[in-house]
């Protein structure tokens with residue numbers, strides 16, 4: 001087989017890129033090691049950021065220009081007005097709330113945020129607040145930022161390109177190189193072994209990128225991991241999407257879903273999940289309970305179960321380990337290593353990579369038949385649907 005590019009890693013970045021390249025006339029296949037989106041995308045909170053959170057936590061930066069456009073771009077794709085066609089992606093919420101604690105520091109943070117961005121941020125009159133925020137002492141704002149369901153998003157793209165997807169673990173992949181960062185072909189080893197010669201190799205494998213780079217003779221040190229310890233709640237809970245802002249930090253980001261047994265689930269991130277990295281699950285759950293009592297006064301948490309999970313954000317290395325300014329595509333020879341930095345930033349990342357690839361070469365889509373006997377990867381399982389320990393807290 002001969003292709004323009006082989007993509008390794010079928011999370012949000014790899015699948016968005018695959019769609020972009022196929023529409024651009026490129027002959028491409030995607031190799032997934034595990035399940036699609038395993039790693040970050042399936043555990044994401046799914047908020048299509050428009051830059052507000054960045055403005056609060058990191059000031060204006062290079063990402064601000066691109067990220068401002070993302071809520072509209074994604075909305076257009078989800079509603080079928082723009083490519084990639086993401087019709088079928090479930091939208092968990094059309095907007096997010098942003099509320100603040102009462103301190104002066106917090107007020108300044110909000111003012112800074114409003115000055116930094118031009119996107120639509122509506123102050124919500126007290127009477128129009130959702131019940132869950134009714135007793136919050138500070139102002140409440142409404143952001144036009146959707147929260148999407150990662151599982152349906154991954155399904156829409158993977159079903160469209162099923163013929164181009166291959167499930168192959170690291171043992172079943174061999175890179176044929178002619179020097180560091182120069183991959184001539186990729187061998188998929190198995191009963192139906194196939195050698196694919198390729199113009200480019202693209203690594204969109206999230207935290208797997210470092211090891212893949214090493215396999216093609218490149219250094220893995222270009223990648224950093226920023227760990228999170230996320231909290232899950234399930235039970236009798238209201239719907240909630242939004243950020244509680246305290247000074248220059250996002251104290252808690254809460255998003256909701258409904259699990260396969262009809263229970264409401266809350267996923268908690270933000271500073272809470274950063275602080276939780278050095279805590280045991282039990283300590284973090286107790287801390288999260290206290291935080292929710294403080295930032296959502298009056299919300300009844302007596303009938304919920306708690307759990308937590310750890311996950312690393314994988315990004316290009318930065319000085320001091322800070323969040324990178326935007327999406328990154330790094331080229332070494334014919335190898336491109338890419339991280340979107342945010343789910344929301346997959347579209348500009350795909351464009352960056354497409355530009356690096358240049359023009360499509362010759363390619364014969366009919367030779368996809370060579371891959372027919374390979375197993376196809378399935379979509380990863382949402383974190384609250386996997387086996388994990390849930391505990392209750394005695395609120396007395």
Ligand SMILES: Cc1cc2nc3c(=O)[nH]c(=O)nc-3n(C[C@H](O)[C@H](O)[C@H](O)COP(=O)(O)OP(=O)(O)OC[C@H]3O[C@@H](n4cnc5c(N)ncnc54)[C@H](O)[C@@H]3O)c2cc1C
Pocket residue numbers: 008009010011012013014031032033034035036037038039040041042043044045046047048049170204205206207208209212228230269311312313338339340341342343344345
């Ligand atoms: C808890 C959490 C919450 C987040 N919330 C948000 C949010 O609300 N909004 C937002 O914009 N961003 C958010 N992000 C960031 C966002 O989720 C990530 O930037 C994005 O999902 C990264 O996508 P990816 O495709 O690069 O990586 P991943 O989703 O990690 O996908 C990598 C894929 O590569 C595969 N893989 C790994 N190694 C190999 C290999 N050797 N060969 C083949 N395949 C391989 C993996 O199995 C996986 O399928 C969040 C991140 C986390 C962790």
